[in-house]
Amino acid sequence: MKIKTKSAKVNRAWLNDHVNDPYVRLAQKEGYRARAAYKLKEIDEGFGLIRPGHLVVDLGSAPGAWSQYLRRRLSPGGAAAGQLNGNIIALDILPMEPVEGVTFIQGDFREPEVLARLEEAMGGRKADVVVSDMAPNLSGIESADTARIAHLVELAVDFAQNHMKPEGALVTKVFHGSGYAELVKLFKETFRIVKPLKPKASRDKSSETFLVGIGLKPGN
Secondary structure, three states, rough: HHHHHHHHHHHHHHHHHHHOHHHHHHHHHHHHOOOHHHHHHHHHHHHHHOOOEEEEEEEEOOHHHHHHHHHHHOOOOOOOOOOOOEEEEEOOOOOOOOOOEEEEEEOOOOHHHHHHHHHHHHOOOEEEOOOOOOOOOOOOOHHHHHHHHHHHHHHHHHHHHHHHHEEEEEEEEOOOOHHHHHHHHHHHHEEEEEEEEEOOEEEEOOOOEEEEEEOOOOOO
């Protein structure tokens, strides 16, 4: 019974924090599916990554908050519907409710047929920006979780190397802790400019941060 009571207290505390979270309230007010939209917004505004006419690929897109932000960012009037000056392709292994103007592909891009569908949607173009909010289901076993996190970041970097313009930018989620230094090293080997950023919309208790890589180094 003590375990259940403790669990209930933890759940109530999380729910209380969630309900009173200003970014949760703002997301509800502005029609975003998750507070995560404001993480990408801060990163984009800080580095000026997304511009009219861009082709943007959103990896690990479900539930769609980043795609929603991208869609509004590429709209001449910042609207959630209507005209769109650019292209957004979203991909996730999970289903995602449609976002107007966003091409969604459900599948794992490590599979050749899924990658072929993604490349077809790109229409022979290379991405101007690749964003990745991919994260594994964490087991609580640090060594296993570190490997899973690193694998997803490496996949995003590999995708950028093969499907992004040389002057393009990659934004990917990472977690502080074991393996973080190696991922920063990978970014510095791959990109001319590397900037870590923990957006204000990231919860204080979370170890998540984001790495921004701009401009592929020659040979990448």
